[in-house]
Amino acid sequence: MSDLVLLAVFVGAGLATFLIRLSFIALEGRVRLPSWFRTSLQFVPPAMLSALIAPDLLMRDGHLDLSPGNARLLAGAVAILIAARTRSIGWTIAGGMAALAALEYLL
Incomplete structure (x- = not known):
């Protein structure tokens, strides 16, 4: 080309x-815009974020990996728990990255 x-x-x-x-x-x-359309727009950011993050958490080398040895999946679960508990983007990112670093070192 x-x-x-x-x-x-x-x-x-x-x-x-x-x-x-x-x-x-x-x-x-x-x-x-119709109210149903305006209401549905609030779901676009979470859907897009999920579509960007889920493959990185669930896939390894092109295959689905739900095993306990998947450090990214476990770190993602830790980040979800931190987000639910603190409602803080900063703590979620810091905690998720720290969990990922620790899990990749340990696994």
Whole structure:
């Protein structure tokens, strides 16, 4: 693939992403979105975060790994417990990373 085609793909994808995000900002206040749609938007961030994190926690070398030897899965469980207990992003990240470092050293 030539560099020019690759550049066009990148620019096109960036422009499409920009326009999709701009549409919500530009139309705010001008268009009344249905209440069910506005309510469902609150679930987008947790769903996206789960979609980004779950494969890293559950997969190792392209295969599902739910074993006790999966340090990432165990550290993720520790981070979930810290998040539920403290409701603090900082403590969750610090505790999860510390658990991951300790578990990777031990396992």
